[in-house]
Amino acid sequence: MNDLKQVNKSKKRVDAKAKVTGKAKFGADLKFANMLYGKVVRTKYPYAKIKNVDISKAEAYPGVEVVMTAKDIPNNTFGVIIQNQRVLAEDEAIYIGDGIVMLAAESKEAAEEAAKLVEIEYEELKGIHDPLESRKPDAQLVMEGTDSNQVVHHPLRKGDVETGFAEADLILEREYSTHYIEHAYLEPEAVTVVPNERQTLVSVYGSVQNPYATRDAVARVLEADLSQVRIIQDNMGGSFGGKDENISSMAARAAVMALETDRPVQMVNSREESIIESYKRHPYNLKYKVGATKEGKLTAMEIEAVADSGAYACQTPFVTWRSVVQATGPYEVPNVKTDTYGFYTNNPYTGAMRGYGSPPTCFAQESLMDELAEELGMKPDQLREKNMYRQGSHTASNQKLDNHTVSLQEVLDKAKESINYDKKYEEYSKEQTGEKKRGIGLAISYRGVSLGAEAIDTTGGIVAVQKDGSIILYCGLAENGQGLRTVFSQVVGEELGVNLDRITYMEADTSVAPESGSTVASRSTFMGGNALKKAAKNVKETMIEFAKEEYGVEGEIIFKDNALYTDSGKKIEDFSKVASDAFHSGVFLSSYGWYKAPKISWDEETGQGRPYFTYVYGCQIAEVEVDTGTGQVKVLNMAAAHDVGKAINPANVRGQIYGGVVMAVGHALMEDLGFSDGFINHTNFDEYLIPTAKDIPDIDAIIVENPDPAGPYGAKSIGEPTVELGGAAINNAIALATGERHYDLPLNLERVLIGRDLSREG
């Protein structure tokens, strides 16, 4: 492990050059002969009866090939967990992004013009737009065929909270809320479906985050075999969890039209269409009650978290499940009662968005810990140190943390040192005279790696050494911009002693690579790394066996620098020569690697068990300046320390940290859909504001490495832990600066200056 050549090195991204030179093709770049352009007509109202649909004028428009409604779709519903998302709405529209009619024409312009000619008669109905209303027993039902609006309820019970609160010297009860977050990927959704291509019924090309989930949906909608639906991923202009169900829906629509016309159909969303139709991060309402002794020991925590699922179940059951596990934060609490719910509303549906259920709970729980420290007269870091998990601690689910290094103290110390926390905390705690006041705030977290008890957790990969010694890798996990091609190439390159320029990681293709689960949950380095490492090891063993016989060498054989060496350092042959000789001797130089995650368990009734097989730990500290005369907040500095087990590519890890921090700044301070009564008013980036380069603080990305026994080279996760801490850290920093605590996001000009949000709609 000491003389790693590829792993733990900041290797240049293998796909960087193609992307920066414009050679890389994205979903909307594809062109096929005879291709049609698809378009969707969406509802005008968040909740309405569809009384009549007249497509005759659209059909008659020159260049229009096909106009279809829900009636023309073989099977109109799909879903990863609960199959209640509709490809097109039929009798009623239940949220503002519901599509009602789809059509395809010879040109984009013709498709757009024809879409305007579709006549839909609505009866606008009063919908439910607040999950707290939707949960009431007498609330009208959002989803046909259900007896309540509840999507899911995850209880967790540990000890007895009544006893715990009785032991407390201080009890705090606080309510928090978080809002919708749009993924804001640079590239809006794009899909092209080619019918009857290459032995399959349909080939689907596009910006697909999870090819197997999209295959499931398309096959289900077409009532076709999985083997007849082929999904091939194009380069992705960002995803962040956001190109799953909405892409599945788009692919299903295009597939139906492609089969109907027997012509390729391309669909590309405008930014407005993307923001209106696509799912968001769940808004949460959170009630927290915490008890502590006067020495600062936590005695009990009671939590109720209500997530807005919007019109469809989508991934609400799993998103809220992650919230349960992280709701108490990384603290030993002997008595815990947590209830996490998701409810249907006539709002935009909500699903996977980087963080997946943790940013809302982390915001609430780490804001609460800060306030508790203040009430107890303790420093924020001291209260945390008194209660946080250490080696051998038991979690709220009663899982003993002993199979990996529990490194909260290390991440906390390193982040504090980097930003000079103690000195700044002392300074900013004093009376500040100017109108611009500074503050510093911290947050810590633990986060389960990979899917946990959500679903079966397996990944497969293929390493195929070619006869010239170059290597092709296949895996079902997808390069979404996060750097997975590079990381996987590094892992295989390390095993086979081959430089990255000889390795090609193929795009995910569901008809070639083994089904590997979704590229989600910050699981790819861990799961795919393990699978491909296994496959590479198999090939290596085959090559060793061949080399011993072919070249008459004994003892250990070392693979490095594109060659094979004896254990005494004598070069045997170039890797390419060995590959060529082996191929021509009839040796099979490809192998599958299959990795199944370590065992986990979960009791649905009590929330007890081993929800995840390992965890990562992080600490972020924000330093802010608040203009108390205008409400403007500037995040000056951010220290972000994350234990990743082992950084396969340190530059990529830092990139993930920078990106996560920036997304958290956006979430905390400015992102806003302009949502009111089911309508989205901010449908492009002139109004849906995300941070610009000028809004980004100086970020010190600190990589902490405690190799995990189960990880490839000890590696764990980094994508999502980076985004869950910033909200609370910034909120806590603002509280120190101004002396006023906030409980709702975003902390925009109005909240910071006058303590409440304002909206045009009243």
Added chain:
Amino acid sequence: MMNKDLKFYKATKVDEAVKLLADNKLKLLAGGTDFMVDLRNEEDFLNGYDGILDLSHIDEIKKIIENDEHVEIGAMVTHRDIVDSDLIKEYYPALAQSAGAIGSTPIRNRATIGGNICNAAACADTLGPLIAFEGRAVLKSANGTRTMDVSEFVKWPYETGINEDEILVSFILPKPEEGAYSSFQKIGRRQALAITRISLAVKAVIESGVIKEINLVPGSATPVPTTFSKVEAEIKGKQLSEIDPKEIGEKAAEEMIGITGERWSTPYKKPALATLFRRAIKNLQEEVANNG
């Protein structure tokens, strides 16, 4: 969809442009940073027009010219040109600051001051300083030239006093007097590419510590940026050091509400505008004291 029969005209001289305008109904294209967005978003943006007239090749209105008593800023001068102009920075610092606060580098490189004023959004950042500096707009048509005060030019959000056969060719700004000060402040929701939530342009002339002249023009506070004449009257002729900035801030907020009434945004804009006025007066007091 855009009418495909529209003609696209490109003029290289003002005379040529006004002649085209006399004969055709044309939509004027300057830097395009509002034009292109509106073209995409508004179905009827070009309804009723015969074509588009591109002004971006008319070099004679891309200049900043200093005369004895005035500075003339061509309408096709970009925000970038204004930010970079030593002349503007010296004479009209508030205008340079406002131009630098608009959009982002690519926007400032393309967007023109004439376009900013003719688009006439309530949040147009250069409008406040141009009014504060008592600028006049020069309009040309085939029939001749006329000028009007910039403060009169914008009638209502997105409505100006320009006639359909006219081109806005320049702004004429009187040179600053002895003892002139100016400042520009802006609040946005982020550090760049932020529509102004509220802003304030100030121009003052101080003589022996007395406010001889004062123009206070907030942006995004009223439908059309306008001088806050009540507050101005309140402090004009007074000893600067004796003015209570806080009180002026509160009075300015009241003056705003007097114009707009209570709107959804008033609970924020009221204290925020008070802050901007308070700071403007305080900064002026400090600057004068330091120069004094």
